[in-house]
Amino acid sequence: MKITVTLNGKRIEAEITPDMMLLDFVRSQGMKSVKRGCDTGNCGLCTLWLDDKPVLSCSTLAARANGKKVTTLEGVQEEAKEFSDFLAGEGADQCGFCSPGFIMAVLALKKENPNPTAEEMKEYLAGNLCRCTGYQSQYRALCKYFGIQEV
Amino acid sequence: MEQTKNKYVGQAIIKKDAKALLSGKPAYTDDFVPENALVVKLMRSPHAYAKIKKIDTSKAMLVPGVEIVVTYKDVPKKRFTLAGQTFPEPSPYDRLILDEYVRFVGDPVAIVAGKNEACCQKAMKLIKVEYEVLEPILDFKQSLDNTILIHQEDSFVGHDGQGTDQMRNLCASSEEIEGDVEGVLAQCDYLVEESYHIKAVSQAMMEPFTAYTYMDVYGRMVVQSATQIPFHVRRIVSHALDVPKSKIRVIKPRIGGGFGAKQTAVCEVYPAIVTYLTTKPAHLTFTREECFTNGSPRHEMEVKIRLGADKNGKFKAVDLYTLSNTGAYGEHGPTTVGLTGTKSLSMYYGLEAHRFAYDVVYTNRLSSGAYRGYGATQGIFALESAVNELAHKMKIDPIKLREMNMVHEGDKFTHYYGESATSCALDKCVERVKEMIEWDKKYPCYEVAPNKVRAVGMAMAMQGSGISGVDVGSVALKLNDDGFYTLMVGCSDMGTGCDTILAQMAADCLGCDMENIVVFGVDTDQSPYDSGSYASSTTYVTGMAVVKCCEMMMKKIQKAASGILELPMEELAFDGERVFAISDETKGITLPDLVTKLQAGTGEILYAQSSHTSPVSPPPFMAGAAEVEVDLETGKVTPIDYVACVDCGTVINANLARVQTEGGLVQGIGMSLFEDILYTDKGYLMTNNFMQYKIPTRIDMGKVRVDFVETYEKSGPFGAKSIGEVVINTPAPAIADAVYNATGLRFRSMPITAEKVFMALQEK
Amino acid sequence: MYTMKNYVQVQSLEEAYELRTKNKNNVILGGNLWLKMTTRDLSTGIDLCNLGLDRIEEDESGYAIGCMCSLRDLETNVSMETEFGGAVKDALRHIVGVQFRNTATVGGSVFPRFGFSDVLTLLAALDCEVELFNKGRVSIKDFILDSPDHDILVKVMIKKDKRKVVYETLRMTETDFGVLNCAVSVKDGKYTIVLGAAPRKAKMVEVDPCSNWEDKEAKDAWLEEVVNQYIFGTNMRGSKEYRRAMAKVLITRAVDRLGV
CATH class of the missing domain: 3.10.20.30 (Beta-grasp domain)
Known part of the structure; x- marks a missing residue:
């Protein structure tokens, strides 16, 4: 079809x-x-x-x-750059295999809720698994991107 | 190699491939598969143990689009191992590509290749197999000397010195004793005698196992594979197909995580034989289910310990026996088990006697392999749990007990290839972790709400840095136009960032910008030989090859310049940009000008190559402490905080070392609390996908905090040791002890699920 | 791997029903999350996505949730959030992840009557009916007791009847299936207690409140009586003994939160 x-x-x-x-x-x-x-x-x-x-x-x-x-992700290269740079700055890309899907979810969150709390942010992204990073470096990058104080 | 003036080593340098990976560029095996590649699927055994009496593929062959169906009748009969280890591999040769016997649920029965997945699936449904179903051995404690034999074939090859005995279901066996263990234990005031159990947990890297194969213009087979061991894959495929290694080329693109899983060539031989038989390109990606059922998980082990101490808490003797379940095949069976002793006992100093013995048995279970920690994880869970149990028995603080017994810099290790602790800050790591978790304030526990208790627990860990005298790292450097270098490596960056780390070292050695170092790897036709990325070897072993290679290159540059400048080499200096006369700095030549001249025929094109093998394997050390919350009404254990402090020698890349640690810790937390291996009574793995095998999400892991205490390891590049594996070893014992401190319940097997805690609380 | 020969975006429910009843291998497509995990060889996939059923309609008396509405839309509906005090969100937020819940549909979650379903557990605690194309309106209670057939679930109707409802769940990891799910609502002094993932289809019972919630003995007796009305089973997420014990814990927590 x-x-x-x-x-x-x-x-x-x-x-x-x-x-x-x-x-x-x-x-x-x-x-x-x-x-x-x-x-x-x-x-x-x-x-x-x-x-x-x-x-x-x-x-x-x-x-x-x-x-x-x-x-x-190919279609939002400009929009993704700011967050991708934060990820790279933390070494949070690691193997990179989960990164594209993760970045698409992060950008979607930004559109839906530009100022999430740390809890809202983590919950929104809970469906994106990562096995390399243990999520902590992603969390640091996210906090920088969303202007959240790290706790 | 001075510590002081590094521009890159020690910094948080962004990975060289970050931009490509984070913008989603094609980079991984599956992104490059030729469009005309045959899709390869494996028909798998529904039985834990069976003999194929008849197999009829005639109907399957008639399905439109199907190219070939391969059965055991069509494959070479020489046995081999899929373990990625230096030749001759300690792992027994007990595999064929396809065998007349299937030895676990999921063992391949036939290979089907066709133009798409749908026709392969259809064909698999039409293959008629008549099995003689055999009684399996599912419980590894029943395997040794059982009347049922897992490997009865004559073509089985066990290797010398491993204690292999196929007629006893024994993959490997050994016993080492130092001192009068029984005598010393008998005189101890305190004795902990327990056994500890760790299951066959999975690496669960995000990229599934995948490979594709094709014939090149020279009639050689190219294998493009997500592998940690390109050079071993070349040998394994050559053994499996029984063709010369010269006929095979292996290329490794970016890898989506490995953690040891891809240190076993679990999928490459299947597309390889399809290409071999059809000459057509072929591609196989494991489904996630296949990654679980036919991957290379951690060896299930039961570790029995007798730990004896005098009345003051000084350890006197340890008796450690490990029973390891290698599953249906022996990959990494003989070697993982050794670490349960060498890398646990050696954390403690001054034992009067110790015994370390093991048996590794075959069963009709998942075939195991290499998972980060490689046996050390199992041994350390056992010994560190026993130490915690001893502390509670003696009613002293587990940290104090460790302070009395742990190894210090300069001490000779208890059981570690005769080596001494040349660099060791284990004591400082423990001290730091104690501070970070606020141990004195929180130990053992405190109530946060009615029925909710928080508690802390801790453990120490060590690992190695490469396999001493075995692992080989080699690199080559090419000096190109404009003075940039190509650093050719044979080790596999699997997301860990070793390409970047090695470039950092090279840039500092050569005194140039990192931009001037191009890293290339891995292609077995072009890259220098490297045993591969495993055993925590890359930074330490291959890193040293980089240091050596850069020294050679600098000498060559000076020599070439000396010819052109017509000055003796001894009178020249090279600052990374320019070679000049020490007495008169205006006399000199820039690196780009030098290369221009060399490329114009006035000298030799500069190329350096160096390899390194370390006679020692200096352990990284660490301490970790967990704070958990236990819901006494449901039994659920929630990780709150995990702190760790690592001594990996010099930290080469501040970010990447931290992320390695955080990632390893969360895998350890997953193994301790969530990741379970459950079978049906017929041996079918139920936890075979991410719906049933639950790795932690970002809302399950709590908080993870990491610090470093740097030491300087003289035998390592820039003082570095390793970090990749040690980081997974502390969570299990630390969390188990935190749960004990919250509930008074001791868990000696993982994972500690809510139900186990609740039921034990009821019985209490 | 499943296969599907044809795909049709139907123009009416009649067309869909006709196709559905014509061949047992013609299926109504929901979010496709479960279907694609099967090894079924399907004939026609019937897609209702053009029928305007992806909305939540609301009037004074209640809500009508179209079968093609995503779980995420249900979760984030502001009016329901207020009406049911966050219980809808509590029931849905743990289901895998946002992208999963954007993909999964209400119809696909409710119609198969999965034992582990959070959605069904919640709905059963509300004054809720489902609208089936053929059978018409059926109470959620009767619907759950029936087995999936050839009918088409069109809408889920929830009444605004001023009831208070809370949702409790016990999960091994936060986004896993529940070991046990529990929804409790209270209206006119009567409790509706629903347990899901026991591990069987959600079951509701209606009970009078405990005579004296502060008294341990009375409370234990009441809880015992309540959980005796359920059948618990064992699967890889928990034994029946554990689930039975957890039923009391979750019901207690729910009742405490309801505060009556």
Whole structure:
């Protein structure tokens, strides 16, 4: 079947199978930032925005994105830079495999709630797993980004 | 190599690959798979132990899109190991790519390759297998000398000196005794005699195991793989396919985490044989479930300890026996177990006698491998728990007890390859941790609400820095136009940042900007040999190769300049930018000009290569203390605060060392409280995905705080030791003791779940 | 790996129902989180996303939550937050993560009547009905007792009936399934107590309050009587003995929070 998607600001038409997942679709379109880290919707690595909302692309049918706006990290490079620099400054990128999905969730939080408390911030991002950092360096970067006093 | 004037070493330098990784650029194995690569899937055994009586693939082969179906009949019959270790590997050769016998639930039965996943799945459903189901050994305590044999094949190869005996289900065995253990223990005023159990927890790195293979224009197989051990993968694939190593090239791109998991070549041989048989590119990424069931988790171990002390608390003797469960295959079986003794006993000084013995057995369980800590984690959980138990028995502060017994700089280690503590600030680490957690104020516990108690607990840890006399790190430096260097490394940066760390060292050695150091790795065709990134070796071993290589390069630069300047080398100095005459600094040549001249045919193109093997493995040390809250109504243990202080010698990169520590601690917290390994009674792993195997999220871990006490390790580059593994070892014993201090309950197995605490509280 | 041959965005519920009843391998698509983990070979995926069912409608008497409404929209609904004192948020906030809850739908969570469901546990403590395409309106209690069939869940209707409700859950990690979920509401002096993840479908019982909550003996007797009305089971997250004990703890906490 055919779908039309606005992927990172570009309108594209593509032929897909009905059971194709949005994750596989965007990767096939060259958006390699989107990663698959699990089979069960638990890791958050595949997070992208569907009509500006962060969703799990591993579980979202590509067909359902028809006529919608799909945004991956490739499409928000400018917007992501400030936070990415904070992450890099803490050494919090580590292996980097969870970073794109994590950054997409952080930017979504910023839009939804520009001034979260530390608790709100952590809870919002709880669906983004990371095994390298133990989250503490990510927390430092987040505090800098959101202007929160570290506790 | 002076300590004082480093521009980069010791700083919080941003990782060289940070920008690419944080902007989501293609960087990992799966980002580069050729579009025409065959999808490879593995059909897996539903039985814990069975013999394949018949296997019919004819219907599967008819599925449109299916290219090949491989069974045990089609693979080479020479056994090998998937363990990434220096040849000859201590791990027994007990594997085939596919075997007539399947030895655990998930053991591959057939390899299917086709144009997409759907056709492979369809084909797998059509493969008809007739099994002779055999009675398995699921309990590792029942394995030794059982009438059931896990490996009865004639082609099994055990290696000398490991105590391997396939007819006893014994993967490895050893016993070492020093002094009269029984005699000394008999005279002790206090004795703790307990056994401790750690399960086969998983590394759970975010990037699954993945590799793809293709034939290059010279008819050689290229293996692109997320691996910590590119050079070992070359040998393993060569053994598995029974082809010469010259026919194989391994490339490692960025890796999405490893923690030891990728020190075993768990997936490479499958696409490799598909490419070998079809000459077509082939790609296999493990599902997360396969990462759990067919990865390379920690060895389940039971560690039995007898710890004896005199009336003052001075340790007199320790008897430590470890039973390790290697699972169906022996990867890292003979070696992980050794660390349970060497890297626990040596934290304590002045023992009159000790015994360290072990057996490593086969079972029909997950095959184990290397996970950060590599046996030390299990041994330290046991010994540190026993020390805490002794303190409670004697009614003295566990920190005081440690102060009386711990190893200090200059002491000869109790059981550590005859080495002495050349650099050791364990005492200072303990002191600092005590201060950070406010031990004197909080120990043992305090109430925060009715039915909510907070308590503290602590532990010490050590590890090694590389494998002495075995690990090899080598690097090469090329001097290029404009005077920039290419640093070619064979070690694997798996997110740890070793590429950056080695570049920091090189820049400081060569006196140049870090921008002038380009790091390249790893391609077995081009990179210098390195045993790989494991055993906490990269900074310490490969780092030293960098230091040596830079010294050679500087000499070569001076020599080349001496030819051009027509001055003797001894009269020249090199400041990183320019070679000049010591007597007259105006006489000289800049590095770019020098290279221009050399490239114009006036001399030799400059290239240096150096390798390093350390005769010693100086341990990093640390102390960690946990503060937990126990809900006495539900039994739930919540981590509140974890503090740690590390002696890793010189800290090379302040950020990366800190993040290594924080990450290791949270993995340790996960193992202590959440991460469980549960099987059905048929041997099927139930905790086989992130829905059931719960690694900590950012709202489960509490707070983690880290500090460093630097020492200077003379045998290491810039005084550095290692940090990658030691950091996972303290949480289990520290948290177990904090729970004891909150509840009076002693947990000797992990994880400490709410139900276990609640039920024990009821029984109390 | 599941497969699906066709995908249809239906224009009406009638069309959806016709497709659904035509073939047992035609399925109504929710958030697809569970479906994609199966190994089913499906014929047609029926998507209700064009029917305007992704909204929460509200009037003085209550809320009508469309089946395609995301769990996250339910969680962040401001009016419900006030009406039910944060219980909706408490029930939903632990479910994996924000991106999961943006993907998961109310229909997909409620219709299969999963034993571990936080949403069902909460709904059962409210004055709640579900609107099924074929069967029409059914009380949540009856709906839970039924097994999933070919019908289509269209909306979930919750009455504003001035009840107070609280949600308690015990989880091993914060975003895991509950070892036990508990919702308790009180209206006109009567409690509705729901336990979910016991580990079976959420079950509600209605009881009179304890005669003397401050008296330990009376309280223990009352709790014993309440939990005797539930059946507890064992799975990898807990034994039935543990769950039974935790039921008393969670109910006590809920009653304490209700403050009556």
